[in-house]
Amino acid sequence: MPDASAPLVQVEGLTKQFAVRSGRRTRQLRALDGVGFELGRGETLGLVGESGCGKSTLARTLLMLERPDAGTVRFDGTDPFALRGKELLDFRRRVQMVFQDPYDSLNARMTAGEIVAEPWRTHRGMYATSRDRAARVGELLDLVGLRPSDADRYPQEFSGGQRQRIGIARALSLAPDVVVCDEPVSALDLSVQAQVLNLLAELRRELGVSYVFISHDLSVVRHIADRVAVMYLGRIVESGTTAQVFDRPRHPYTAALLSAAPSLDPNGRANRIVLDGEIPSPLDPPSGCRFRTRCWKATDVCATQAPPPVRDGDGHDAECHHPLVHPLGTEPEALARSR
Numbered sequence: 001m002p003d004a005s006a007p008l009v010q011v012e013g014l015t016k017q018f019a020v021r022s023g024r025r026t027r028q029l030r031a032l033d034g035v036g037f038e039l040g041r042g043e044t045l046g047l048v049g050e051s052g053c054g055k056s057t058l059a060r061t062l063l064m065l066e067r068p069d070a071g072t073v074r075f076d077g078t079d080p081f082a083l084r085g086k087e088l089l090d091f092r093r094r095v096q097m098v099f100q101d102p103y104d105s106l107n108a109r110m111t112a113g114e115i116v117a118e119p120w121r122t123h124r125g126m127y128a129t130s131r132d133r134a135a136r137v138g139e140l141l142d143l144v145g146l147r148p149s150d151a152d153r154y155p156q157e158f159s160g161g162q163r164q165r166i167g168i169a170r171a172l173s174l175a176p177d178v179v180v181c182d183e184p185v186s187a188l189d190l191s192v193q194a195q196v197l198n199l200l201a202e203l204r205r206e207l208g209v210s211y212v213f214i215s216h217d218l219s220v221v222r223h224i225a226d227r228v229a230v231m232y233l234g235r236i237v238e239s240g241t242t243a244q245v246f247d248r249p250r251h252p253y254t255a256a257l258l259s260a261a262p263s264l265d266p267n268g269r270a271n272r273i274v275l276d277g278e279i280p281s282p283l284d285p286p287s288g289c290r291f292r293t294r295c296w297k298a299t300d301v302c303a304t305q306a307p308p309p310v311r312d313g314d315g316h317d318a319e320c321h322h323p324l325v326h327p328l329g330t331e332p333e334a335l336a337r338s339r
């Protein structure tokens with residue numbers, strides 16, 4: 001029996017490599033390199049990091065669209081990769097996805113109603129009659145702020161925000177426990193972003209669903225997440241509650257990301273840490289700490305030894321040889337770099 005007090009999702013040591021051709025050679029690109037986190041029931045975990053750090057690969061692995069090379073995923077105590085038949089189908093029902101691009105992810109030849117109802121073709125038996133299904137489609141459209149009569153319209157007839165609402169209704173049609181949202185508002189105008197975020201937050205309160213909410217945009221994650229995990233080149237380098245990570249970042253990368261985001265820099269320009277330099281290729285990650293080529297705190301040890309975990313039992317974890325102390329503005333290096 002699943003233990004209701006245990007986290008809904010537990011991930012440990014997840015590693016995923018892709019074989020890529022580079023010139024005449026085939027090389028291994030490590031998109032995930034030992035990723036671990038937990039997702040509580042009804043919780044929203046925000047996953048942030050720059051483009052290419054492995055967020056979508058992690059999402060796809062959680063949905064079993066990719067098979068990890070190493071590490072474990074536990075969903076309600078069970079390894080989904082070991083499931084077969086009915087149990088596998090039930091797992092697939094319980095974990096759903098909302099995609100980034102509402103223009104690409106909806107079939108233009110299907111009506112909104114057909115799109116929302118489509119998952120029931122695989123997961124048969126959820127609703128007995130076509131009348132029940134039509135009624136449920138109406139309810140789902142209403143739930144996401146559309147009109148039941150919108151069921152007969154095609155995606156092209158909707159705005160970007162409305163299309164994303166259709167995508168959300170489709171994800172909810174199977175009554176999932178977890179919805180993995182991969183950059184769900186990145187393609188939308190700012191004003192529409194806020195509406196869709198508020199809708200997701202409302203739906204969570206109403207339905208008790210959990211989210212893994214992926215974004216490269218810190219302000220979006222701060223708005224919606226209970227806990228935050230910061231990724232860099234295939235690893236989670238810091239995690240904690242939203243307040244812990246945003247107000248007292250321990251990892252220099254998190255601090256740099258925060259201070260590079262203008263709207264989130266409450267102290268103005270005074271202690272701005274600049275995140276410069278290119279992200280290294282995951283084909284050739286730096287030795288020691290992978291952030292060292294861009295880190296203003298790096299010392300010799302950072303080039304030779306993997307950074308140790310920084311944990312003091314309050315659920316706020318990082319991995320760094322020289323974690324930040326707070327208040328941040330008192331760090332001599334940060335002041336030296338200030339502009």
Ligand SMILES: Nc1ncnc2c1ncn2[C@@H]1O[C@H](COP(=O)(O)OP(=O)(O)O)[C@@H](O)[C@H]1O
Pocket residue numbers: 018019020029030031049050051052053054055056057058282
């Ligand atoms: N199917 C694939 N084949 C080869 N490389 C891939 C594949 N999918 C992702 N990658 C690489 O893995 C890394 C992480 O990609 P991704 O998970 O899409 O990052 P993010 O979503 O954070 O932008 C990138 O370097 C990307 O090029």
Ligand code: SF4
Pocket residue numbers: 251252253289290291292293295296297298299302307319320321322323
């Ligand atoms: S381990 Fe060193 S290089 Fe890496 S983040 Fe910490 S201080 Fe910077």
Ligand SMILES: [Mg+2]
Pocket residue numbers: 055056057182
């Ligand atoms: Mg992505």
